[in-house]
Amino acid sequence: MKGMSKNKIITAEMMFEQAKTYLSEESLALITKAYNYANEKHEGQFRKSGDPYIIHAIAVGYILATIHGGPKTIAAGLLHDVMEDCDVSRETMVEEFGEEITTLVEAVTKIGNIKFKDEKEYLAANHRKIFIAMAKDVRVILIKLVDRLHNMRTLNFMKPEKQKKIARETLEVYAPIAHRLGMSEIKNELEDLCFLYLEPQKYHEIAHLVEVKKDERAKLVEKMIGEISDMLNKHNFKFRIFGRSKHLYSIHKKMVTKNKRFEEILDLYAIRIITETELNCYEILGYIHAKYHPIPGRLKDYIAMPKMNMYQSLHTTIVADEGNIFEVQIRTEEMDAIAEQGVAAHWRYKEGKKYSVEAEQKEIEEKLAWYRDLTTMTDDVDVSSPEDYMNVLQRDIFEANVYVMSPLGRVIDLPNGSTPLDFAYRIHTEVGHSTIGALVNGYLVPLNTELKTGDVVQIRTSKQSNGPSEDWLKIVKTAHARNKIKSFLQKKENENRAQFIEKGETMLRDELIRRNFDEKVWMDKGKIENVCNQFTVSNYNDLMYAIAVKSVNLQQVIERLTNQKMPTLLDNLSLTKLFQSRPKEVKKVTSNIGVSVEGIDSMMISFAGCCKPVYGDEIVGFISKGQGVKVHRKDCPNIIKEQRLINVYWDESAESKTYEANLLIYANDRNYLISDIVTIVSQCKVRLIGINSYVQNDRITAVIKLTVEVHSLEHLRVLIANVKKLNSITAVERVL
Numbered sequence: 001m002k003g004m005s006k007n008k009i010i011t012a013e014m015m016f017e018q019a020k021t022y023l024s025e026e027s028l029a030l031i032t033k034a035y036n037y038a039n040e041k042h043e044g045q046f047r048k049s050g051d052p053y054i055i056h057a058i059a060v061g062y063i064l065a066t067i068h069g070g071p072k073t074i075a076a077g078l079l080h081d082v083m084e085d086c087d088v089s090r091e092t093m094v095e096e097f098g099e100e101i102t103t104l105v106e107a108v109t110k111i112g113n114i115k116f117k118d119e120k121e122y123l124a125a126n127h128r129k130i131f132i133a134m135a136k137d138v139r140v141i142l143i144k145l146v147d148r149l150h151n152m153r154t155l156n157f158m159k160p161e162k163q164k165k166i167a168r169e170t171l172e173v174y175a176p177i178a179h180r181l182g183m184s185e186i187k188n189e190l191e192d193l194c195f196l197y198l199e200p201q202k203y204h205e206i207a208h209l210v211e212v213k214k215d216e217r218a219k220l221v222e223k224m225i226g227e228i229s230d231m232l233n234k235h236n237f238k239f240r241i242f243g244r245s246k247h248l249y250s251i252h253k254k255m256v257t258k259n260k261r262f263e264e265i266l267d268l269y270a271i272r273i274i275t276e277t278e279l280n281c282y283e284i285l286g287y288i289h290a291k292y293h294p295i296p297g298r299l300k301d302y303i304a305m306p307k308m309n310m311y312q313s314l315h316t317t318i319v320a321d322e323g324n325i326f327e328v329q330i331r332t333e334e335m336d337a338i339a340e341q342g343v344a345a346h347w348r349y350k351e352g353k354k355y356s357v358e359a360e361q362k363e364i365e366e367k368l369a370w371y372r373d374l375t376t377m378t379d380d381v382d383v384s385s386p387e388d389y390m391n392v393l394q395r396d397i398f399e400a401n402v403y404v405m406s407p408l409g410r411v412i413d414l415p416n417g418s419t420p421l422d423f424a425y426r427i428h429t430e431v432g433h434s435t436i437g438a439l440v441n442g443y444l445v446p447l448n449t450e451l452k453t454g455d456v457v458q459i460r461t462s463k464q465s466n467g468p469s470e471d472w473l474k475i476v477k478t479a480h481a482r483n484k485i486k487s488f489l490q491k492k493e494n495e496n497r498a499q500f501i502e503k504g505e506t507m508l509r510d511e512l513i514r515r516n517f518d519e520k521v522w523m524d525k526g527k528i529e530n531v532c533n534q535f536t537v538s539n540y541n542d543l544m545y546a547i548a549v550k551s552v553n554l555q556q557v558i559e560r561l562t563n564q565k566m567p568t569l570l571d572n573l574s575l576t577k578l579f580q581s582r583p584k585e586v587k588k589v590t591s592n593i594g595v596s597v598e599g600i601d602s603m604m605i606s607f608a609g610c611c612k613p614v615y616g617d618e619i620v621g622f623i624s625k626g627q628g629v630k631v632h633r634k635d636c637p638n639i640i641k642e643q644r645l646i647n648v649y650w651d652e653s654a655e656s657k658t659y660e661a662n663l664l665i666y667a668n669d670r671n672y673l674i675s676d677i678v679t680i681v682s683q684c685k686v687r688l689i690g691i692n693s694y695v696q697n698d699r700i701t702a703v704i705k706l707t708v709e710v711h712s713l714e715h716l717r718v719l720i721a722n723v724k725k726l727n728s729i730t731a732v733e734r735v736l
């Protein structure tokens with residue numbers, strides 16, 4: 001619709017010219033027939049503007065042709081008001097135009113007759129009615145949206161109250177539908193028109209500010225476009241580049257929601273580059289980032305991770321030489337068509353090709369497979385007939401989201417696959433935390449039940465509930481619920497931690513008393529904090545926690561704290577046994593690797609390369625030929641059948657050493673996955689030795705191999721537990 005004068009009358013010639021660019025003779029004949037029929041039936045009827053009624057029907061047909069609607073869609077668009085306004089019966093319509101077109105017209109008429117009430121809840125209920133009515137055929141939505149668009153363009157001929165009523169309904173019902181379907185061009189125009197009628201003063205204010213700044217902005221953008229074009233031409237790219245302006249309503253909405261002044265919102269200049277291939281997009285991004293300074297964290301790759309409404313593009317924000325900030329979008333022609341027209345782009349035909357029903361079907365089939373990938377639909381649908389294809393397409397669109405209701409009629413919009421728990425958390429966090437059951441349409445259901453559009457959901461809560469558990473994370477679909485559950489679990493863990501700290505204190509106090517130290521002297525926070533760094537913990541609480549979970553040795557803590565070695569008092573049974581057998585060599589028993597061999601003084605001892613034991617693992621020695629004792633994990637498959645085994649023990653020096661371990665992490669691939677993992681590793685004070693990752697053939701599962709250095713098994717377990725908490729991680733395994 002770009003470049004089209006929105007206030008000029010659209011003529012039948014314009015519509016036919018537009019349709020000729022992509023439709024066959026046969027298809028044009030159908031449109032001509034529909035046009036003549038509508039013209040005849042609307043004869044003598046006039047719009048509020050004084051125009052003949054047919055002008056409206058032509059406009060609807062024309063706009064549908066600009067988005068490359070199929071011939072039946074355009075015919076139905078031309079005929080959309082004849083059944084209601086001209087008393088044409090169903091039988092006559094079927095006789096003239098067949099069942100399919102008649103059904104389309106009927107459905108459009110039906111939506112027009114849904115009455116909207118002012119109260120929010122009733123409006124929401126009607127919202128649902130409209131979705132269900134339209135869900136039967138995507139083409140109905142296209143026609144209805146275009147019908148509404150033209151009515152909004154000509155709204156100035158209505159009475160003011162009527163203008164406001166229609167504008168509000170459009171803003172609350174039709175613009176969101178257009179958005180959901182990715183039809184941003186129509187959505188933006190609808191929103192701006194609504195804005196004009198609902199808040200004329202603000203509309204004109206912003207329009208004025210935009211106008212005043214226009215030339216200055218245009219100059220800056222032109223200059224930048226010139227620079228970028230020169231650079232891209234040098235590299236022989238094929239591309240289009242242009243500046244974009246935000247639509248007025250989006251500026252207004254940003255000012256309100258982000259509480260910013262006009263200048264703050266418009267200090268961003270926007271440029272779009274359209275090129276040939278996906279690869280070109282990334283290459284161009286690379287050249288732009290090399291020439292200009294990209295603002296960190298502003299790069300968004302919607303090509304690899306499309307939005308739910310199919311939108312794909314690369315976004316980045318760069319600072320040019322003079323300090324002006326530009327937002328740059330890079331995408332292919334196809335991505336651009338989908339970004340502007342969304343679902344309507346499904347009806348687009350490759351240039352030069354004429355329209356055919358088979359081509360339309362094939363196109364939908366192709367797009368369908370592609371669209372299904374995006375929404376990661378898992379359940380297989382048997383699509384054996386053309387009608388089924390349409391049904392599945394519709395299902396994809398409407399069930400990318402489900403609309404469910406509270407018993408009071410409040411409509412809640414949730415992603416497909418959501419459960420009563422998602423619903424509960426959307427109502428209120430406390431409702432979520434205290435959920436004990438759910439009723440769907442009056443029946444008690446398991447909490448992992450998938451909700452369907454139209455379901456009425458009632459949550460049962462109890463103050464006695466234990467709150468969320470780890471299992472809930474597997475049930476919920478929304479990030480909102482997931483985050484609330486995670487922070488609840490985190491809080492609970494912190495409380496557990498407090499208990500461990502207390503336990504560590506008790507252990508330390510008891511041991512001091514047992515060793516005849518004055519606990520009043522030594523249970524001193526300052527003194528204890530002084531020795532923390534010797535145990536690689538940062539403060540008193542961490543040390544107490546470490547004592548409780550036995551990641552540090554209590555005896556060593558007391559020795560360092562009191563500065564007295566007490567070699568004869570040991571709390572480790574195996575060490576006691578070992579020392580008893582060779583009491584005089586107590587201090588020398590420690591080996592280089594932290595492991596001692598029972599009953600043998602000096603023997604070459606080393607870790608086996610296969611299973612990489614970590615302090616705390618159950619271990620066993622294997623007497624190798626010529627290479628001394630190799631220390632394996634007890635469950636290492638390499639030694640399970642071996643006879644030449646000998647008992648070995650972790651000795652005193654074991655906990656001051658570090659050990660290598662290998663982990664395999666499985667995850668659903670996403671942005672920042674690796675960096676999130678690396679962050680956790682460093683937060684757990686684990687040294688990272690190696691990292692290696694790849695994405696499996698399914699293009700979903702990422703496998704990351706980590707080699708890390710830890711102090712103990714407990715330390716490794718803490719790391720594993722924390723990695724598992726990351727979003728999209730499916731499994732973490734310690735491997736040989």
Ligand code: MN
Pocket residue numbers: 056080081147
């Ligand atoms: Mn109409």
